[in-house]
Amino acid sequence: MIILIDMDDVIADFDGExxxxxxxxxxxxxxxxxxxxxxxxxxDESPPEYRDLIYSLCSENGFISSLPEIPGAVNALKQIKKLGNSVFICTSPLLYYENNVLEKYLWVEEHLGRNWTENIILTRDKTIVRGDILIDDKPEITGHCTPVWEHILFDRSYNRHIKGKKRMTWKNWKEVLGFNLKK
Ligand SMILES: [Mg+2]
Known part of the structure; x- marks a missing residue:
């Protein structure tokens, strides 16, 4: 299978940091x-007068490269790949891309290894990317195409109102993705 995995708040703890x-x-x-x-x-959940401060903090030099891993993500990605799947990190850069784009690559190299940087897909429209599964915390993913992938929600408080989609964390991914391994 081709498995697309979002970066922010799925493998890297953007909101926590x-x-x-x-x-x-x-x-x-x-x-x-x-x-x-x-x-x-x-x-969208903060006073409007904070908006510029929010943009400037998350586009600051060193912010993205310093994000902690969401616990269990790195190990799970390696295991998913080891099971014979093609794994791509499918991530949307911020509009203020200057530090963001480079630092996404640096983050992936530091946490997963340089060879994983070959499997980064940067796009603001994930619907045009082909794959079997997209693991993403965004409640609804829209764009120019009807997606060919199944959207599996990475569980976060702001997507719990969404029903009818599978939902997973790095604790139960094997069950949700159907990768229950026999010992
Ligand atoms: Mg995300």
């Missing part, structure tokens, strides 16, 4: 904790 850095930098400007978010975009 953003929240930690925001609280340090702006202790008097409250935003929602990642576990309590109801909207996909941080900006």
């Amino acid at each position: 953003f929240y930690a850095k925001w609280c340090l930098k702006y202790p008097h400007k409250q935003i929602a904790h990642p576990d309590n978010r109801t909207k996909f975009y941080i900006k």
